[in-house]
Amino acid sequence: MSDPVTVTVVIGYFVLTFAIGLYAVKRVKTAEHYFGAHKLFGAVVTSVAAFASIMSGFGFIGGPGLVYALGATSLWITLAAPIGFGLGWFIVGKRIRLIAEVRPIATLPDIAAARFKSEAVRGLLAVSLVLGVIAYLGTQVMAGGYVVSGLLGVNLETAILIIFGITMVYTAIAGMAASILTDFFQGLIMIVAAIGVLIFALMMTGGTEGLFTTIGQKDPILIDPLGKGTWVLVLMWYFVFALGGLGQPHLATKFYALRNYRDLKWGALISGGSYMLSSLLWIFVGYAALWLVIGGKIPALQKPDQAAIAFLGQLPVWMAAVVYAGLLAAIMSTASGFISIGTAAIVRDLPLAFGKELEHSKQVWWGRIVTILLTVFAVIFGYFGKYLVAILGALGWGYFASATLPLLAIGLNWKRATREGAIASLTVALVLNIGFLIYEKVLGMKLPYALPSYGISIIAALLVIIVVSLFTRGAAEEDLDPDIKAAIEA
Amino acid sequence: MLLVLVAALMNSWQLLGYLVGLSLTLWLITGAMKENELGPALWLGITLFVFWAVCISLIFKYWAEFRGQFPAFTIAGMHPGFFVLFPVMWLLLFIPGTLSYALIFDKWILSEETWNEFKKKVEGIEGGEEQ
Numbered sequence: 160m161s162d163p164v165t166v167t168v169v170i171g172y173f174v175l176t177f178a179i180g181l182y183a184v185k186r187v188k189t190a191e192h193y194f195g196a197h198k199l200f201g202a203v204v205t206s207v208a209a210f211a212s213i214m215s216g217f218g219f220i221g222g223p224g225l226v227y228a229l230g231a232t233s234l235w236i237t238l239a240a241p242i243g244f245g246l247g248w249f250i251v252g253k254r255i256r257l258i259a260e261v262r263p264i265a266t267l268p269d270i271a272a273a274r275f276k277s278e279a280v281r282g283l284l285a286v287s288l289v290l291g292v293i294a295y296l297g298t299q300v301m302a303g304g305y306v307v308s309g310l311l312g313v314n315l316e317t318a319i320l321i322i323f324g325i326t327m328v329y330t331a332i333a334g335m336a337a338s339i340l341t342d343f344f345q346g347l348i349m350i351v352a353a354i355g356v357l358i359f360a361l362m363m364t365g366g367t368e369g370l371f372t373t374i375g376q377k378d379p380i381l382i383d384p385l386g387k388g389t390w391v392l393v394l395m396w397y398f399v400f401a402l403g404g405l406g407q408p409h410l411a412t413k414f415y416a417l418r419n420y421r422d423l424k425w426g427a428l429i430s431g432g433s434y435m436l437s438s439l440l441w442i443f444v445g446y447a448a449l450w451l452v453i454g455g456k457i458p459a460l461q462k463p464d465q466a467a468i469a470f471l472g473q474l475p476v477w478m479a480a481v482v483y484a485g486l487l488a489a490i491m492s493t494a495s496g497f498i499s500i501g502t503a504a505i506v507r508d509l510p511l512a513f514g515k516e517l518e519h520s521k522q523v524w525w526g527r528i529v530t531i532l533l534t535v536f537a538v539i540f541g542y543f544g545k546y547l548v549a550i551l552g553a554l555g556w557g558y559f560a561s562a563t564l565p566l567l568a569i570g571l572n573w574k575r576a577t578r579e580g581a582i583a584s585l586t587v588a589l590v591l592n593i594g595f596l597i598y599e600k601v602l603g604m605k606l607p608y609a610l611p612s613y614g615i616s617i618i619a620a621l622l623v624i625i626v627v628s629l630f631t632r633g634a635a636e637e638d639l640d641p642d643i644k645a646a647i648e649a
Numbered sequence: 650m651l652l653v654l655v656a657a658l659m660n661s662w663q664l665l666g667y668l669v670g671l672s673l674t675l676w677l678i679t680g681a682m683k684e685n686e687l688g689p690a691l692w693l694g695i696t697l698f699v700f701w702a703v704c705i706s707l708i709f710k711y712w713a714e715f716r717g718q719f720p721a722f723t724i725a726g727m728h729p730g731f732f733v734l735f736p737v738m739w740l741l742l743f744i745p746g747t748l749s750y751a752l753i754f755d756k757w758i759l760s761e762e763t764w765n766e767f768k769k770k771v772e773g774i775e776g777g778e779e780q
Contacts, residue, residue: 231731235734238738242742245746245749248750249680260768260771371723375723376719379720383728384734389662390663395657395665395669398673424755424758425751427748428751432747435739572679615654618650619654647684649763649767
């Protein structure tokens with residue numbers, strides 16, 4: 160796979176990404192710029208970056224693999240996400256941007272602490288974020304390493320050092336500003352890759368007619384709207400991925416990076432539209448791989464996750480190289496966002512939660528140190544963790560949604576939401592996620608009807624903040640700070 | 650939301666389908682409304698729910714009709730239920746759920762007037778605190 164064209168495109172991609180990441184340091188003048196890119200970027204950069212950070216490497220490898228194995232089942236995930244961007248802008252976008260106008264917001268715990276006037280809420284949210292960030296990064300280490308190793312023909316350890324070394328350096332130097340600017344560039348690559356794949360897939364298979372007829376005649380279930388999953392699973396997926404999107408820290412952080420309030424206007428359309436385009440890759444790569452196997456053009460795959468690689472093997476080398484660059488972009492954009500979020504939680508929020516604030520001038524310096532330590536820890540954990548990584552890797556989308564969604568979606572739209580409700584909701588989210596993790600991953604048990612456990616966690620956390628708020632009074636209604644109240648009422 | 654959970658745990662998938670649509674609709678309305686004012690939020694919500702309910706009903710119908718067999722008719726080669734899911738439902742829900750944000754932004758979501766009022770209110774608060 161390490162042919163000269165692929166190597167050239169991949170190295171070119173790395174060099175450009177690195178240069179853009181370093182360039183971002185010019186924008187960083189304050190700790191808020193470093194940790195949150197506070198009011199630094201316009202609508203297009205921020206919105207494409209929002210989409211890029213949400214579309215992870217899973218969309219390029221795992222998604223097509225699921226289509227190959229189950230048919231349309233996983234489409235319910237990818238088709239839900241574009242509306243999730245819209246809901247994100249409607250439900251929390253304006254409120255977060257208004258608060259950023261009056262407070263030096265740089266992290267989600269900053270917002271939660273301002274809304275609920277509580278350092279306990281800040282601390283609990285920061286702990287939740289750090290745990291989720293380490294778990295996520297751990298799962299990406301081997302995935303990123305294998306991809307780079309295959310593309311450049313180097314050993315796994317060198318490959319991990321290359322991909323995470325580059326991501327670590329630019330994120331350490333310019334923090335969230337580098338993350339957003341590189342995400343923008345990486346998002347553009349993903350869109351180009353997705354459009355290219357769609358065109359090649361349709362040309363190769365004779366259009367949708369040839370593609371779906373060939374597959375449907377072999378196994379009709381693969382082309383029906385449910386595929387091999389269950390209705391409860393796909394409908395809960397739709398619910399979780401449409402609504403859960405606005406609880407993802409790497410999306411919510413983009414709202415306070417907007418330079419002007421008017422930059423909100425086109426954000427939902429740009430990010431949702433970009434995601435729609437890139438999800439075509441998820442759909443058509445999976446089905447095209449099925450078409451290739453059914454038509455006898457390639458042998459049956461050993462594992463569904465080989466679907467994307469098998470399909471790319473049929474493309475012209477230069478096109479495959481662009482898609483591989485898109486895959487690296489998907490992995491690195493999500494990783495850099497998470498590294499920034501984890502660093503900010505450790506350097507800024509945890510000390511504040513314990514009543515200590517690092518000097519403003521020293522926060523960026525400590526941010527760089529912690530970025531390096533966090534990345535190194537995640538790489539060691541990902542490389543050596545094996546069983547533990549597999550278990551903690553389950554703390555993904557649903558985990559972040561159940562921890563963050565109630566605080567943002569309920570807290571920023573309902574003045575009656577209380578500090579006690581927020582603390583109870585965060586605690587329930589943590590306990591349920593870890594409880595389900597033990598139930599499913601350690602004990603090997605399953606919920607009925609393949610019901611996703613994170614669906615239960617999200618709904619329970621939302622209900623808890625509402626019910627507890629009805630019986631408590633802290634930081635609600637008249638007890639809200641006037642500027643926060645004005646942001647909720649606007 | 651509790652009903653969504655109950656329907657899921659009871660494996661009542663058709664009911665769950667409509668409840669998920671209703672829940673997303675209520676979230677959209679909550680996000681689009683202002684303090685005690687519904688404005689265009691109600692129409693957006695109704696549009697979203699109607700699109701959702703029609704699409705989900707058609708998906709269920711065609712799925713049940715052709716389950717396990719090649720469908721009697723296809724649209725651009727696609728199973729009719731699949732065609733409703735992608736691209737019809739995908740594009741239709743995008744209109745009230747995402748595109749509408751840009752369309753109503755200047756007049757409703759955050760008009761210049763609302764922004765100026767907010768700034769004035771906040772400056773008043775800061776001025777008051779300084780005194």
